[in-house]
Amino acid sequence: MSAQPAATEKRQVVGIGELCVSDQADTVLITYALGSCVAVVVHDPKRRVGGLLHYMLPQSKAMPEKAVAQPGMFADTGVPMLFHRLYAVGCHKRELVVKVVGGGHLLGAADAFDIGHRNLEVLDKVFARSGVFVAARDVGGAVSRTVELNVGTGRVTVRSHRKEHVL
């Protein structure tokens, strides 16, 4: 499997706490070094639309101004915003393929400080509430992941220092 992008591919980097939706089939959305952060990777195979959110923290409750300034920072504000952007370009929930990547943790991290675990927990709640089905996940562990979504094909590639695979 090759890590090299095709010559015609456009690579759009999604930064930490940011999200991006694209309907350009020649675009690859990519986000680096997820750590305890989580990437929600969404693809609409019918419309060839892709979306990627790289959120850092589970809940914005304690930091309402931050959530307004940068909704992509939190699961509880970033996930709804990602889906609204997708709906705005004509996508329907039941046709979306949703994948979840990241939420890693350090060794020995005590529960209360396991931000990766809390990130995943809150995401599950948000999805359960809104009836979103997760097609695949690569989460947890002491692993830092980089993930990319090919908007045209929907192919999701996850890489870390020691391995690469298609999710």
Place this chain on the structure above:
Amino acid sequence: MITAEEVAVEVDRLPVFPASVAALLKRLRDPEVTARDVEAILRPDALLTARVLKLANSSYYGAGSPVATVKDAVVRLGLQTLFGLATSSGLAQVLPKRLAGYGIDAQAFMGHSAAVAVFAEQVGRRYAPEVEKVAFTAGLLHDLGKLVISAFLDRQSAALRVKLESEEMALLDVERELLGTDHGEVGARICERWRLPQLIARAAAFHHQPALAPDAESRRLCAVLHVADALTHVFGFSTDVGELQRRLEPEVVASLGIAPGGLELVVAESVAQAQAMVAMMGGELPAPKLAVVA
């Protein structure tokens, strides 16, 4: 396994940290130090002074008329900021192009160091104000030992990978197992060689094991660095071969009185600052080097 002599030889072989910065750091905790003193210490080192002024005039510190002298820079940005800028300029002069054993280059090392500095200052401000002032500078220098350990690890890269992959060991423990020493211990040797203050040497030595630090102040500082280091790893400010295989000691977090959710506030408030600092200090956080998969 490597011997103390082998380590000493490599420590001696490192480029020498600028004497002007070492002299400045002697005054790190001196309450009497003035802008004039800082200027006098740095003045003989034209290269370093130029670097410091360049950073002091970077967009990180906003617009405004440029500062022309170190003294003006101290007046505008404060003593602690100048200590940090001088330290980062000194560090930039001695970094090798690549730290092969860790799978990173100089920019990634600088990026991680700058991010730890920012998070350490913020964690200090909230949870350990008595070490807040030194936290930034200590953060910049916390991983110095990697400059020497890297080459030794690189020679054992196959064993390193096996240990990391199959045993879920912390990177520091792998260093100990393969080499008989680690980047904390060796960092302290480097600090001694460069005549950096004892507090900085102890911070380098014990940032992964704060409980072992021999005095109350360095224990506190190491606790702050330990937490800051953990934050950089989980938020992508480090892209080395160990990934997240490092320990966060729950007792250390507890010793600082950090409540659940507390770190999330620190992160939300400082991540943008950390990104800007990384960029200003010439660090970058590139994509992890790709593993080749057959």
